[in-house]
Amino acid sequence: MSQFEKLEKKLETNFKNTDLLKQALVHRSYLNEHPDSPVGHNERLEFLGDAVLEIVVTEYLYINFPDTDEGSLTNWRASLVNAKMLHVIAEELQLEDYLYLSKGEAKDKNKKYSSVYFS
Numbered sequence: 001m002s003q004f005e006k007l008e009k010k011l012e013t014n015f016k017n018t019d020l021l022k023q024a025l026v027h028r029s030y031l032n033e034h035p036d037s038p039v040g041h042n043e044r045l046e047f048l049g050d051a052v053l054e055i056v057v058t059e060y061l062y063i064n065f066p067d068t069d070e071g072s073l074t075n076w077r078a079s080l081v082n083a084k085m086l087h088v089i090a091e092e093l094q095l096e097d098y099l100y101l102s103k104g105e106a107k108d109k110n111k112k113y114s115s116v117y118f119s
Contacts, residue, residue, distance in 0.1 A: 010094070019038070023042055023045060025098050027100060028042075030102050044073060058073075
């Protein structure tokens with residue numbers, strides 16, 4: 001079973017385009033050490049994913065809490081869609097096992113993630 005098949009099983013989904021899945025896992029630093037990589041880094045996908053996640057959470061809150069004012073909904077959304085919360089979810093899914101990082105980023109990832117989570 002390939003690395004991507006394991007991740008698909010863990011996520012309970014199948015990707016039609018595994019190149020997009022791989023790109024979603026490629027940190028910009030990895031490309032400095034692997035300039036011939038057939039896929040780019042994940043930053044544009046991250047930009048798109050953040051926007052999609054925010055709108056999905058917004059819709060959920062809007063529909064499920066009809067009597068809640070927009071200020072409270074905004075605060076709830078901010079507490080759900082942020083780096084700390086996404087890090088917790090990524091840890092639960094063990095996504096770090098699938099990331100393509102440079103050697104320096106791989107060495108510093110625990111320190112960096114800890115500072116994101118605890119700051």
